[in-house]
Amino acid sequence: MEFQYKAKDEAGRTVTGVMEADDEDSLANQLDLQNLFLVEAGPATKKTTTGARGRIRARDLLNFTLDLSTILSAGIPITDGLQDLADASEHSKLQYVIEDVLVSINAGSSLSAAFERHPKVFDSLYTSIVRAGETSGNLDRVLGDLAVFLEWKADLRRDVVQATIYPAMVLTAIFGLAILLATVVFPQFATVLNQSKGPIPLPTKILFALSTYFRLYWWVLLAGIITAVVGFWMWIRTPGGRAKFDAFKLKVPVVGMLTRDIALSRFCHFFQILFSAGVDISQTLTIVEAVVGNAVLAEATRLVRNEVRAGNSLSAALSATGRFPPMVIRVFHIGESSGQLSTSLDKACRYYDKGIPTTIKRVFAIMEPVLYIFLALIVLTVALAIYMPLYQMMGAIGKRG
Secondary structure, X not given: OEEEEEEEOOOOOEEEEEEEOOOHHHHXXXXXXXXXXXXXXXXXXXHHHHOOOOOOOHHHHHHHHHHHHHHHHOOOOHHHHHHHHHHHOOOHHHHHHHHHHHHHHHOOOOHHHHHHOOOOOOOHHHHHHHHHHHHHOOHHHHHHHHHHHHHHHHHHHHHHHHHHHXXXXXXXXXXXXXXXXXXXXXXXXXXXXXXXXXXXXXXXXXXXXXXXHHHHOHHHHHHHHHHHHHXXXXXXXXXXXXXXXXXXXXXXXXXXXXXXXXXXXXXXXXXXXXXXXXXXXXXXXXXXXXXXXXXXHHHHHHHHHHHHXXXXXXXXXXXXXXXXXHHHHHHHHHHHHHOOHHHHHHHHHHHHHHHHHHHHHHHHHHHHHHHHXXXXXXXXXXXXXXXXXXXXXXHHHHHHO
């Protein structure tokens, strides 16, 4: 059975965790092998076996990675450092994860293997990079580089969210206006026109028909939207669908450039982290292929790996795919020629880190006038649909007069 326990280490510090054992005596013996003295134990509840409640945010993981890198750089033993981080953590879920990682390490597990027990917190890329750092003996540096990437990723997400707030508000206003017109304005106006028994222009008839359909069969429209969204989501989860969608995104004006730059930035960041950790180029490309974030560039990375294995240089392999811009190819060529590939890649990362936020602002700056034009067209269409029958009614009244 699983026990939730509290124990003391040789320094007298409290260690908590969850462990499988036949009984408390067996638990005490297992802890003794880890130089831990059992203080108290009890059956693990569902909460303790699944972890404390709460979600570990990107910023929480970033701060943990930074702190762990600093601790290792200072020469503090990893078990002591993890215990300090667990004690200082104000996030119950993160505290639970750190304590479980500490238990695994005390049981003889490596840090990367301990992280793999929590795939929802530490994804495959994170654990692969940590494993590379352990193998090369540069774990503190690798964690520092990983923290830099996580910070870039968090900042990118923040920039996108901030840039989408205003367009989202405009789209919400357009959607709300459409519902108001379809459910309130048009039905009342249709009643007035029908009572007048005058001719109704074709544009007005079309809008009235759309309004009636929306009021009576809104559930059909909603079901259609849900079906389309679910179908699209399932399609892009297939290898073929993902490849076609990613290729399409790269061809969209302006948006395609942003998509490409983000994928290239991920490529440079991951390559720089893994290469600096001492991972060989072939293995680095294998990992980067899985995490670059775009199926088209992932396929290009696979081709680069095959060319490198065949004995070609990185820069030549990148150029042969036709998917990498001259700047990236030049960075790799200079890095290979000078023997300073990691330094060259760091400069490429900084280039994209500065350029991507500007591109994001450009994309949404272009979207704003498009939304305004769309809103203006809706208002103009509605105004014409209302004005035309009124004009005809006034003309008919004038003739009668």
